[in-house]
Structures are given as structure tokens and as C-alpha cells.
Amino acid sequence: MKNTMLAAEQFNRQLSIDPEWLAPCYYQGEGRDDGSSMGFKRIVRCCLLMAIFCLCGAVKAMPLTTVAQDSRPKYMQDNQGDMQGVAVDILRALEQQDPELKIEGYDRLVPLTRIKRMLKEGFIDLFAGLAYTPERERDFRYLKPPLYRLRYIAVVRADFPLDKDRLATIEELASQGRMISLFGTAASDYLLRRGISVDDGAKNVEAMLLKLLAKRGDILFYHDLGLLHTIDELELNDQVQVVSMSYRSYDHYLVVSEQLEQPYLDRLQRALQAIHDNGVLEAIGQRYHLKPDP
Numbered sequence: 001m002k003n004t005m006l007a008a009e010q011f012n013r014q015l016s017i018d019p020e021w022l023a024p025c026y027y028q029g030e031g032r033d034d035g036s037s038m039g040f041k042r043i044v045r046c047c048l049l050m051a052i053f054c055l056c057g058a059v060k061a062m063p064l065t066t067v068a069q070d071s072r073p074k075y076m077q078d079n080q081g082d083m084q085g086v087a088v089d090i091l092r093a094l095e096q097q098d099p100e101l102k103i104e105g106y107d108r109l110v111p112l113t114r115i116k117r118m119l120k121e122g123f124i125d126l127f128a129g130l131a132y133t134p135e136r137e138r139d140f141r142y143l144k145p146p147l148y149r150l151r152y153i154a155v156v157r158a159d160f161p162l163d164k165d166r167l168a169t170i171e172e173l174a175s176q177g178r179m180i181s182l183f184g185t186a187a188s189d190y191l192l193r194r195g196i197s198v199d200d201g202a203k204n205v206e207a208m209l210l211k212l213l214a215k216r217g218d219i220l221f222y223h224d225l226g227l228l229h230t231i232d233e234l235e236l237n238d239q240v241q242v243v244s245m246s247y248r249s250y251d252h253y254l255v256v257s258e259q260l261e262q263p264y265l266d267r268l269q270r271a272l273q274a275i276h277d278n279g280v281l282e283a284i285g286q287r288y289h290l291k292p293d294p
Helices: 002-014 019-027 037-052 086-097 112-121 170-174 186-193 205-213 224-233 262-277 280-287
Strands: 126-131 140-157 179-182 198-202 219-223 240-242 248-257
Touching (some): 086 280, 112 126, 112 248, 126 140, 140 205, 140 262, 170 186, 179 186, 179 205, 205 219, 219 224, 248 262, 262 280
Parallel strands (some): 179 198, 179 219
Antiparallel strands (some): 126 248, 140 219, 140 248
16 A cells, blocks of 8 residues: 555656756746646546556655755765765765655756745755745745754964954954955855954855965854865865854755655655664764764
8 A cells, every 4th residue: 555655646746747847948937837738637647546546566756856056065066077065965865764765856056046946836846955044934844853053163364363362252253353254145144234344255165265365354254064175175274273163053954845745755754854863964964074963
């Protein structure tokens, strides 16, 4: 019976509009095809479902669809062009935990604004690595526990005369030098909302670090995931020092489309809870310098 129900869900998904097939129309703003053909599709779906319940064979699970964000090291390509990163490692861990879960599409880089729109409209089933906001929760579902926690940290040049007695607040830190952050990010907004002047002209983490080393700023402010990974990648550990304070923290979650069928949602939830409970999530995070919750 369990295989029959899974088969029913599979055929239901197959007869739904395929996001890949619709992608060209989607990006051109043409939207979904809700014409009269949908009535015929419902008839065919019913016939196929009736046939399924007459069969008792095991059926492979339909792949769940996702995409990747151009945000290192959440998603990044290695020298062979294969996608890696903390979010990719987590998606693969979910598949290993439940072999019936198949997730595809994380080799395609898509801007975050489009990712959120694709989730909302059901063109993808899930996305790994999104922060919570009340506005987003109205558009798609957040699964718990969270995948990992990000912490805002600061980095200065190794020879910068940092007063370590004045680090308790971000305002005290900012009073010691010129702040650098990344354009259009929550880190930059965090400083600006507090009335702190910030140079956020850099377009990526590497550009921020080079600006810091060129003494075009004194204190770099960003989250630990992107910053510590890039310092390692560029082999800059002997040229910078990390301020031993966390000024803000927040979680990244696995989010799913509101249109995802309940059996698939349940499998994802069980697999996510399992890799949290058995320590796999924590182990993945530690590979990317992410600290576990206290």
C-alpha cells in the first residue's frame, strides 16, 4: 500500500506542469498555461491513478526540484565544474538518509530574487539555505530544525591596533575604524540601521578582503560562513585577524513550496530531523567553520 500511494503521488507530479518545460515561458513572464487542456489532463490523471491502484509494483520516487544560489560557500563549483558547498552537502545527506528522496537541480545557479519567485509559484519544490522573515513565511514553508546558524563577525588587518577592551557592542567596534561590508546584504543593512557609516561598494567577499588589505578600510563586517571560507581559500590567515565576538546570529532553513504534496513534505521533514539528531548537520557545518549552537 505504501508503494502504491507513492506511485500515485509520482503520477500526480508527472501530470503537473513541468517547471523545466515551462522555464522559457517563465523567464519571459508568460506564466502558466491554464487553458482548456487542463480539463483533459484531469481526466487522464484520474484514469492513471485508477490504473495505479490496480498494480502492486515498487515505483521509484519522482525527483524533487531545486536550484543553486551564486553564494560561496553555500553553493560553489569545484575545478571540475561540479557543485559543492554546505547546502549541497546537506541536500546529499538528506538523500543518503532517505534513498527514496531524489533532489535535482542544484547545479543551476539562479539569482536569489528569482529563487524566491520560483518557490512561491511552484516552479521548484525546495531550496536549502534561506533566512527567515515573516514576509517569506507567507509565501513558502520553513522546515525545522534549521540547517545551520550564521554569525556576524569582524575581521581586521593583522597589524591593526585593535582595542580589545572596546568590542562589546558593534558601535564600540565601529568607533575604532572605517567599516567595510558587502553591497546589498543584511550585514550592510545591519550597520546602516544603527547609524554606522559603512563602505559597502564591494560586490563580493574577495573584493572586501582586498580592500581591507589595501588599507581602504579598517574593519570588515560579514557573516562567518562566507568570510572565513574566503580567507582560507585566498590563504590570508596570516594577514588578518578575526575579532572574537559575534554581533548577530540567525539561522538558514530548508524551505519548500506550498504546492509540494504532503507525502514528499513528510519525507523531507523526517530526513531533516534524522540528520539533525544523528549529528550529520553539525558535522557538515563544522567543515565550513560554522559553530554549533551552545
